[in-house]
Amino acid sequence: MKNLKLKLARMEKDLSQTELAKRIGVTRQTIGMVESGDYNPTLNLCIQICKELDKTLNDLFWEEEDNEP
Amino acid sequence: MNLKKLLFGKSNLDEMQELALLKIERNGFWIGFWGLVLSMAVQAALADPSEGFQEIRGEWIVLMCMAVYTVIACVRNGIWDRRIPATPKANIAVSLFSATVTALILSLLSYKNYQEPVTAVYTFVIQFILLSIVLIVTLSFTTALYHKKRQKLDEENDSISSKQKQ
Numbered sequence: 001m002k003n004l005k006l007k008l009a010r011m012e013k014d015l016s017q018t019e020l021a022k023r024i025g026v027t028r029q030t031i032g033m034v035e036s037g038d039y040n041p042t043l044n045l046c047i048q049i050c051k052e053l054d055k056t057l058n059d060l061f062w063e064e065e066d067n068e069p
Numbered sequence: 070m071n072l073k074k075l076l077f078g079k080s081n082l083d084e085m086q087e088l089a090l091l092k093i094e095r096n097g098f099w100i101g102f103w104g105l106v107l108s109m110a111v112q113a114a115l116a117d118p119s120e121g122f123q124e125i126r127g128e129w130i131v132l133m134c135m136a137v138y139t140v141i142a143c144v145r146n147g148i149w150d151r152r153i154p155a156t157p158k159a160n161i162a163v164s165l166f167s168a169t170v171t172a173l174i175l176s177l178l179s180y181k182n183y184q185e186p187v188t189a190v191y192t193f194v195i196q197f198i199l200l201s202i203v204l205i206v207t208l209s210f211t212t213a214l215y216h217k218k219r220q221k222l223d224e225e226n227d228s229i230s231s232k233q234k235q
Contacts (some may be wrong), residue, residue: 026083039085 001037005060009053010035024048098135105132114178140211147219155212164204172196 010020010031017035021028026045033039034049041049046061053060071078082090109125109132116124149155153163176193180186 027086030083030085033085039088042084045084 001063003035003037003060006049006053007035009055009060013053015053020049020052023052102132102135105135110174114181144211144215144218147215147222149212149215155215157209157212160208160212161205164201164208167204168197168200171200 010017013020015023017031018028021031024031024045025048030039030041030045034041034045046057050057050060080087105128109128112125112128113122116122122129143149153159172193175196176189179192180189183189
C-alpha cells in the first residue's frame, strides 16, 4: 500500500527523495520504496523519517481501519 | 585501506539494501547447496564403481559443513522449518520420503554398475531400512534439542515480561 502521507509530508518540507534520504543516511531507492509501499521500514527508520519531517509515527505510518464495526 | 575496517567496519548499505543482500545471499546459499547435491548425484552416476564415492569426497565435506552449520544455527535460535512442524509424525514422513528417494537412486546406481535386478532390489530394501532408521533417530534427536531450546527461549521471554509486570 502506497504511503501517500509520507510523500505529502516530504513535499510539505520541500524535500526531494534524494535530500530526505541523504539526511537520514539511506539511499533514495529506500525512500522511494517506502513511499510506494514496496518496503516495510524498521521502527528505527520510521522514527528517523518522522524526526526529519517533524511528524509523529501516527501521522505517517498509522493506517485507519475503514471497516471498523 | 585498513583491512580490519574493510572486513569488519561499518556497513555501507542501508537497512533495505542489507535485507536485499541477505535475500541474494540466501538464494546463493541454496543454489550452492542443491548444486552440490546435483553435482554429487551426477558424479556418483558417472563414477567407476570400483572407486566407490571417492570422487565426491570434497563436495560431501562442503555439503555437510553447510548442513551442520545450518542445523546448529537454527536450533540455537529456536527455529525449525517454515512449513514442516517439529513433530514425530512429520519426522517419520520426511524420513520415509527421503529414505525412499535416496534408496531409489542408490538401487538405480547399483543396477547400472552390476546389471543385477535382484541386487538392485536388495540395495533398495537395505538402504531404505537403514536410512529410515538413521533419519528418524537424527531428526528425533534434533527436534528434541529444538523443543528444549524453544522452551528455554520462551521461558526467558516470560521471565522478562513477569519482571516488567512487577
